[in-house]
Amino acid sequence: MVDIATRVYNHKWKIDPIVRSLIDTDFYKLLMCQSVFRNRPDTNVTFSLINRSKSIRLAELIDEGELREQLDHVRSLSLSRGESTWLRGNTFYGKRQMFRPDFMEFLEGLHLPPYHLEKRDGQYELTFEGRWPEVMLWEIPALAILMELRSRAELKDMGRFELQVLYARAMTRLWEKVQALRELDSLRIADFGTRRRHSFLWQDWCVQAMMEGLGQRFTGTSNCLIAMRRDIEAIGTNAHELPMVYAALADSDAELRRAPYDVLADWHEEHEGNLRVILPDTYGTAQFLEHAPDWLAGWTGIRIDSGDPAQGAEAAIRWWQKRGEDPKQKLIIFSDGLDVDKIAELHHLFHGRVRVSFGWGTLLTNDFRGLVAGDGLAPFSLVCKAVAANGRPTVKLSDNPAKATGPAPEIARYRRVFDVDEQTAQPVLV
Amino acid sequence: MVDIATRVYNHKWKIDPIVRSLIDTDFYKLLMCQSVFRNRPDTNVTFSLINRSKSIRLAELIDEGELREQLDHVRSLSLSRGESTWLRGNTFYGKRQMFRPDFMEFLEGLHLPPYHLEKRDGQYELTFEGRWPEVMLWEIPALAILMELRSRAELKDMGRFELQVLYARAMTRLWEKVQALRELDSLRIADFGTRRRHSFLWQDWCVQAMMEGLGQRFTGTSNCLIAMRRDIEAIGTNAHELPMVYAALADSDAELRRAPYDVLADWHEEHEGNLRVILPDTYGTAQFLEHAPDWLAGWTGIRIDSGDPAQGAEAAIRWWQKRGEDPKQKLIIFSDGLDVDKIAELHHLFHGRVRVSFGWGTLLTNDFRGLVAGDGLAPFSLVCKAVAANGRPTVKLSDNPAKATGPAPEIARYRRVFDVDEQTAQPVLV
Numbered sequence: 076m077v078d079i080a081t082r083v084y085n086h087k088w089k090i091d092p093i094v095r096s097l098i099d100t101d102f103y104k105l106l107m108c109q110s111v112f113r114n115r116p117d118t119n120v121t122f123s124l125i126n127r128s129k130s131i132r133l134a135e136l137i138d139e140g141e142l143r144e145q146l147d148h149v150r151s152l153s154l155s156r157g158e159s160t161w162l163r164g165n166t167f168y169g170k171r172q173m174f175r176p177d178f179m180e181f182l183e184g185l186h187l188p189p190y191h192l193e194k195r196d197g198q199y200e201l202t203f204e205g206r207w208p209e210v211m212l213w214e215i216p217a218l219a220i221l222m223e224l225r226s227r228a229e230l231k232d233m234g235r236f237e238l239q240v241l242y243a244r245a246m247t248r249l250w251e252k253v254q255a256l257r258e259l260d261s262l263r264i265a266d267f268g269t270r271r272r273h274s275f276l277w278q279d280w281c282v283q284a285m286m287e288g289l290g291q292r293f294t295g296t297s298n299c300l301i302a303m304r305r306d307i308e309a310i311g312t313n314a315h316e317l318p319m320v321y322a323a324l325a326d327s328d329a330e331l332r333r334a335p336y337d338v339l340a341d342w343h344e345e346h347e348g349n350l351r352v353i354l355p356d357t358y359g360t361a362q363f364l365e366h367a368p369d370w371l372a373g374w375t376g377i378r379i380d381s382g383d384p385a386q387g388a389e390a391a392i393r394w395w396q397k398r399g400e401d402p403k404q405k406l407i408i409f410s411d412g413l414d415v416d417k418i419a420e421l422h423h424l425f426h427g428r429v430r431v432s433f434g435w436g437t438l439l440t441n442d443f444r445g446l447v448a449g450d451g452l453a454p455f456s457l458v459c460k461a462v463a464a465n466g467r468p469t470v471k472l473s474d475n476p477a478k479a480t481g482p483a484p485e486i487a488r489y490r491r492v493f494d495v496d497e498q499t500a501q502p503v504l505v
Numbered sequence: 506m507v508d509i510a511t512r513v514y515n516h517k518w519k520i521d522p523i524v525r526s527l528i529d530t531d532f533y534k535l536l537m538c539q540s541v542f543r544n545r546p547d548t549n550v551t552f553s554l555i556n557r558s559k560s561i562r563l564a565e566l567i568d569e570g571e572l573r574e575q576l577d578h579v580r581s582l583s584l585s586r587g588e589s590t591w592l593r594g595n596t597f598y599g600k601r602q603m604f605r606p607d608f609m610e611f612l613e614g615l616h617l618p619p620y621h622l623e624k625r626d627g628q629y630e631l632t633f634e635g636r637w638p639e640v641m642l643w644e645i646p647a648l649a650i651l652m653e654l655r656s657r658a659e660l661k662d663m664g665r666f667e668l669q670v671l672y673a674r675a676m677t678r679l680w681e682k683v684q685a686l687r688e689l690d691s692l693r694i695a696d697f698g699t700r701r702r703h704s705f706l707w708q709d710w711c712v713q714a715m716m717e718g719l720g721q722r723f724t725g726t727s728n729c730l731i732a733m734r735r736d737i738e739a740i741g742t743n744a745h746e747l748p749m750v751y752a753a754l755a756d757s758d759a760e761l762r763r764a765p766y767d768v769l770a771d772w773h774e775e776h777e778g779n780l781r782v783i784l785p786d787t788y789g790t791a792q793f794l795e796h797a798p799d800w801l802a803g804w805t806g807i808r809i810d811s812g813d814p815a816q817g818a819e820a821a822i823r824w825w826q827k828r829g830e831d832p833k834q835k836l837i838i839f840s841d842g843l844d845v846d847k848i849a850e851l852h853h854l855f856h857g858r859v860r861v862s863f864g865w866g867t868l869l870t871n872d873f874r875g876l877v878a879g880d881g882l883a884p885f886s887l888v889c890k891a892v893a894a895n896g897r898p899t900v901k902l903s904d905n906p907a908k909a910t911g912p913a914p915e916i917a918r919y920r921r922v923f924d925v926d927e928q929t930a931q932p933v934l935v
Contacts, residue, residue: 237717242673246669247674247677250670
């Protein structure tokens with residue numbers, strides 16, 4: 076077992092690149108990448124880092140040289156033979172050859188495209204512009220690098236035993252969460268914590284602790300590298316990025332209104348079963364479901380990623396019932412701002428009424444709150460989003476106005492087109 | 506840094522003998538051994554294991570084969586060249602060549618003598634009989650072996666991450682103690698925890714954590730192997746064993762009464778300064794001090810190892826004053842049942858009035874209380890004492906009748922000879 080504290084103490088960071096593999100990324104990124112590679116390969120997209128926690132002045136905490144070093148390291152990576160073999164030969168969601176030969180060839184030849192980095196107002200402006208299937212793969216490594224460089228900055232002057240005890244405390248805290256989750260009958264929970272993890276080694280530890288502590292209740296990880304190394308399921312389906320870019324490419328309001336369904340029509344052609352999971356909140360869940368075509372009601376599940384999760388799940392259940400579907404056969408995946416209490420509450424509310432699953436992110440892989448003076452290891456809200464497609468800005472509304480992104484006039488236009496009126500703001504922790 | 510949890514999980518105990526060196530013992534054992542080797546080498550002494558915690562049925566917890574294997578391993582050990590060089594060449598208590606050449610030759614040629622092991626009533630009867638300077642060296646390894654085999658029995662079915670979290674909790678607890686001790690100005694504290702340690706690796710971790718966390722406040726360890734490896738001071742002076750055997754050898758009541766002073770007269774010839782520390786409680790502190798010769802008042806310090814420690818220290822201070830000595834120049838070492846609160850209390854009471862020092866034992870190196878279900882890792886009261894010398898039973902009264910040892914008629918005789926009447930019983934935790 077890796078002695079994380081000693082590794083942190085000894086290496087002065089040189090032997091541990093933060094991102095050590097092209098598949099140290101979320102599984103859904105690869106699924107979406109394949110879909111984009113097939114359906115919209117030539118779209119020019121810009122991804123941009125957005126730090127919603129303005130008080131965390133990243134450019135003052137993180138050395139620019141170190142940041143460039145880590146980003147450059149990612150650009151030097153390409154798919155290893157073992158990784159390629161795993162992607163080509165492994166069974167994902169019960170399916171062999173999930174990744175088609177032409178996509179695998181593309182991936183095997185890929186190096187991530189250049190990045191653009193500037194400092195402004197104590198923050199880093201980090202953008203990636205280029206062909207969609209290439210630049211989209213920057214999102215997760217970019218976030219993981221920023222998150223971990225910030226952890227390293229906080230840890231770098233700590234003593235050897237101080238570090239051991241810091242990790243001892245974090246381990247104890249996680250284990251207590253695992254013990255609490257063990258009490259939930261038929262729980263199904265996966266690690267979704269790559270993007271905002273404290274560090275790679277720590278995420279890997281968390282996953283293994285979940286394996287031992289939760290057994291069958293732990294269904295897998297979104298992280299492909301860890302899934303491969305620990306021989307567990309890689310988990311994930313799709314994200315807001317797809318409807319956001321499709322929407323930005325729409326040439327009229329009518330096309331815009333249809334864009335979120337077009338995305339899922341493409342997905343429908345490609346995937347079945349548990350991969351048919353709707354993420355309905357990009358432009359408001361209620362309107363999305365109301366106007367959804369019937370074939371979507373036949374999909375397996377819905378992922379609730381913003382707004383009040385219990386309300387969202389109730390809306391989904393009502394929608395399925397209205398469309399003549401049996402909610403008991405359906406899957407609801409909760410993935411927004413989860414921690415043990417919330418997981419237990421939602422589990423108790425919905426277990427038995429639908430199939431319930433949890434994608435546990437930041438507070439699984441980065442709960443160092445209160446463990447150092449000044450709370451400099453507390454997680455914060457960093458995202459890396461597609462902000463433009465073929466020169467047009469993207470927009471996300473979500474079910475929480477605090478999570479909306481895009482230029483204000485465009486947000487107003489989208490609200491009009493998608494008929495989204497009053498929404499209740501929820502605090503965004505992470 | 507050793508990853509203790511993984512070592513515990515992986516090795517199934519074979520690669521880690523519990524006692525891995527003849528100097529994995531307390532420094533005072535070697536000092537006393539030299540004194541015995543010089544003054545009473547041919548005394549026949551019996552040491553015997555005594556488990557004061559009867560509810561801990563050691564013979565049911567610990568496999569006899571494993572116990573014999575560990576004891577046999579100790580018998581196979583002899584002083585390594587590096588250990589010998591360290592003992593011969595190192596400076597102890599500011600003195601070069603603390604160990605004389607004839608003693609070093611004896612030690613270099615030594616293998617520990619045979620042991621005698623039986624099971625009775627769920628306990629092990631473990632005795633060592635032979636020449637005093639040889640059998641006395643069994644005490645510490647025997648205790649360390651029993652303590653660690655009991656830990657191992659409790660740990661052997663635990664999962665890998667369960668173990669990591671167990672040690673994480675123990676580390677966190679110790680670190681919190683260290684943090685609290687750091688608040689005490691001019692604290693001087695040493696590790697006295699070899700005999701009742703959770704394990705060797707754990708003691709070694711505790712010592713290193715104290716080094717980092719306490720800096721100059723941490724004065725060293727009683728454990729010679731750890732002192733050598735970690736390049737810190739080896740700490741210790743003398744113990745009850747000396748007066749107990751001297752007393753047993755006395756041929757009359759008058760000789761008996763004089764025996765505790767004879768011991769220190771021999772010590773006086775050999776040692777100076779901080780090694781001149783009186784352990785006054787073997788047959789009652791009050792009477793010992795009252796009848797002590799004046800040259801003893803000139804000694805540097807007193808170690809308080811039973812009874813109410815604050816009362817004992819006050820008695821020592823009054824005694825020094827009465828004998829015309831300045832208590833501010835004197836050293837009081839507290840070494841009985843210490844934990845952070847008690848250390849802080851005693852430090853506040855006596856710092857500035859005398860030189861104060863602490864020998865912290867069981868609750869430094871074995872505080873796993875409450876960390877497993879059933880509390881099977883809580884420390885307990887195991888001792889290994891000289892019970893007979895040249896065929897006569899030994900007696901210890903101490904300042905706590907709960908710590909008295911020896912046959913009842915002999916205890917009564919000693920109480921008469923040493924004029925010890927009412928004593929207040931204190932609970933014996935460890």
